[in-house]
Amino acid sequence: MIGRALLLALLLGVATPAVAKAADRCADCVTAGAASTTVHVPAGTPLAGYGAAKRRLLFPDVLGRYAHAFWFKPSVGQRDPITAKALVLATPAARLAWVTLDLIGVDGAFVRAIQDRLARSGVPATTLIVSASHTHSGPGAFMDSGLMGFVAVDRLDPAVRDALVEGAASAVQQADRARGPALAGAASITAAGLTASRLGKPLDSEIVVLKLTTPAGAPLALVWNFAIHGTMLSARNLRLSGDVTGLVSARLEQKLGVPTLFVNGAVGDVSPARHGEAAMVDTATALASAVEVGWAQARPAPVAALRIAERRVAMPAAAVSLQRCLGSWIPAFFVVPVGSAMPREASLVAAALGDTAWVTIPGELQTSFGQAIKREGRAGFASVFVAGVSNDYLGYFTTREDARGAKYVACATVYGPGAGACLTDAAIELVRGLRGETARAVSRCDS
Numbered sequence: 001m002i003g004r005a006l007l008l009a010l011l012l013g014v015a016t017p018a019v020a021k022a023a024d025r026c027a028d029c030v031t032a033g034a035a036s037t038t039v040h041v042p043a044g045t046p047l048a049g050y051g052a053a054k055r056r057l058l059f060p061d062v063l064g065r066y067a068h069a070f071w072f073k074p075s076v077g078q079r080d081p082i083t084a085k086a087l088v089l090a091t092p093a094a095r096l097a098w099v100t101l102d103l104i105g106v107d108g109a110f111v112r113a114i115q116d117r118l119a120r121s122g123v124p125a126t127t128l129i130v131s132a133s134h135t136h137s138g139p140g141a142f143m144d145s146g147l148m149g150f151v152a153v154d155r156l157d158p159a160v161r162d163a164l165v166e167g168a169a170s171a172v173q174q175a176d177r178a179r180g181p182a183l184a185g186a187a188s189i190t191a192a193g194l195t196a197s198r199l200g201k202p203l204d205s206e207i208v209v210l211k212l213t214t215p216a217g218a219p220l221a222l223v224w225n226f227a228i229h230g231t232m233l234s235a236r237n238l239r240l241s242g243d244v245t246g247l248v249s250a251r252l253e254q255k256l257g258v259p260t261l262f263v264n265g266a267v268g269d270v271s272p273a274r275h276g277e278a279a280m281v282d283t284a285t286a287l288a289s290a291v292e293v294g295w296a297q298a299r300p301a302p303v304a305a306l307r308i309a310e311r312r313v314a315m316p317a318a319a320v321s322l323q324r325c326l327g328s329w330i331p332a333f334f335v336v337p338v339g340s341a342m343p344r345e346a347s348l349v350a351a352a353l354g355d356t357a358w359v360t361i362p363g364e365l366q367t368s369f370g371q372a373i374k375r376e377g378r379a380g381f382a383s384v385f386v387a388g389v390s391n392d393y394l395g396y397f398t399t400r401e402d403a404r405g406a407k408y409v410a411c412a413t414v415y416g417p418g419a420g421a422c423l424t425d426a427a428i429e430l431v432r433g434l435r436g437e438t439a440r441a442v443s444r445c446d447s
Contacts, residue, residue, distance in 0.1 A: 026181075030303045030353065032212050033088050033178035034221035034259035038081045039101070039167030041139045041240070042067065044074035046154040048104040049136025050235035068141055070155040075139070078240035079233075080247060082138060084164075085261040086171035087212075087221050088126070088179055089353060094306045095126040096351055097175070098223075099168045100261040102242035103132040104153065104230075105363075105393035108343060109144040110161065117169040123176055127308050129349055129360055130168065131263045131390040135230035135243040139164065147341035148393070175259075182220055183300035186210045186356040186383035191290045194283055195228050197367070198269045198409055199402055203227070204367050204374075207287070208385040209294030210356055215302075219258035224248075224291045225358070225385040227265030227367065232272050232280035244272065247284040252291055264388045266361070266370020268396045269409055303354035307434045311348050313426050314444040315394070318342035318414040324403060325411035342414060346423060346445070347391055350430035355382040357434055359427040362392035366399060366409070369424040376428045380435030386427070397423055419445045 046069040047055060061070045068074065087098045099114065111130045118126070132138075141149075141157035142164050149155045192205045210223040230243035242249070249260040272283060318341070322334040343362075350359040357377055370386045377384030396412040397420030403410045404417075413420070422445035429440050 026302055026304060028092055028304050030182055030184065030306050031090050031179045032182035032184070032220055033175040033180065034086065034212070035171045035174035035178060036083060036085045036253060036259040037167055037171045037174065039084050039164055041082065041163045042159050044068050045160050045240070046072035046140045047075055047137050047238060047240065048140030048153040049138070049230070051152045052235040054235040068157045068160055071150055072140060072154045073238060075240050076238045079137070080241050080250065082240055082242065083246065084167040084171040085259050086168070086175040087223065087259070087261055088172060088175040089306055090179060091306045094308050095124060096129065096306065096308055097126045097172045098129045098131070098261065099172060100131045100133065100263060101164065101168060102135050102138045102246050103164070104134060104136060104138055104140070105132045105389050106130050106391065107143045107145060107148070108347070108392045110142060110165070111391050113161065113165045114168045117165055118172055121169065121173060123173060127310065127349060129387065129390055131360070131387055133230055133242060133245045133262050134264050134267060134389045135241065135246060137230070137233045137237055137239070137241040137243050139240060145341055147338060181215050183213050183215060184210065184303045184353050184356070185298040185300035187294040187297040188383060189290045189294040191226065191287060194273055194286060195270050196273045198271055198407065201269065201367065203270055204266065204371055207290055207294060208383055209291055209298055210353070211295055211298035211300055213300045219256055222252060222256065222258050222260045222295060223263060224260070224294070225263045225265055225387070226287065227267045227270045227370065227388070229267055229271050232275050232283065233277065234275065244280045244284050244287070247280065248287045248291065251284065251288045255292070256295065266365040266367050266386045267388050268364035268366045268398065270367060301354070305352065305354060307352040309350045309430045309433050311426055311430055311442070313346045313348065313423065313442060315344050315346055315415050315419065316446055317344070320411070320414055324413065328404070338414065343392060343394060346394055348423070348427055348430055349391065350427070350434055352381060352434040357381040357383070357431055358385045358387050359431055360387045360390035361423065361427065362390060363394040364388060364396045365424070366397060366402065366420060368399060369397065369420055372424055373427050373431065377431040380432070380437070384431065415445070422446070
């Protein structure tokens, strides 16, 4: 049974001396550690995210003029530091390491490289989540895929990837060494007017703030979740940057003195309402203020449960539909298969820390899918959010209705119009399983 001190914490959400002592005595309660590190990629690393001519070299670098760039122009310094943040959560029965990086996305090979690096360093077996912020001004040249390299990331450069892998692994190691008894709580804040829909449909303006402190109330970690594209800096920008979300997290870390992890949401049809460097500073100020309100409102309490569930879902063969890219006048059978360039499996991880739950998506879900996951999840949890662009990148996932339009989000829905609903169902079932319900197994998605 929960003791009186723990019950008081749950009701009041404050770290009273009695609560602190109760948390320290709770052998099964969650321990947590966090770290924030700067990642130093080689000078001249290309930027990832835009395939536009403004970012591309006139000719690919077949003569080897640039050490790390091939398809795209080398970066010219950095606007702000590229970072890796880590949060490690553990109970006697479960361990989770969560890494956030200022990257456009990650692929499965990159995640496995971090896992291998952690294993070699002696970090115990841990469920790993690697979430990309989806900045379009972060470093490129780190993915295995030749297709992704040509489209938006540049050709794989081992020196760049090694720097990013080492930065992520180092953050996890530091966070693991810092682990100690922790309290956790979450709050939701609305940040309206900062984003715009690519499809002319309602958006999700919720920010979920997960707050972790020591039993004495000292800040330990902040996780904030919001759906926004990291495209406030344009394709003309050649300076490395975390874009608007990187700026928000840096401000929060400076003001609150706590490692701050940004996790993107169901971002497929979401753009910033404004663009440009001045607008980015203004938007960052508004977002940081909103997150601070959430941080102040969250009431951390001792947590005895960390539940984790994973599922792999078979995906149909990926292909580019010329009809979805160019218009309905193109016959539906005109498609360009991409073969092994895209994965045939999606990996989802769901986790629950007390009454807060989240689930990863390896790509960009449309807003309506993310809202469906949240709506279903709130039947058993006070706070629920989608961790988009996590553990792999499989492109966009739209509804069948919106996959018909000749728009970028429909063109980039390479697994077909039914895959988004299928992955959403799989995510919902994972979250249901976390709350003890019998979950229907979704093991395959059809196009």
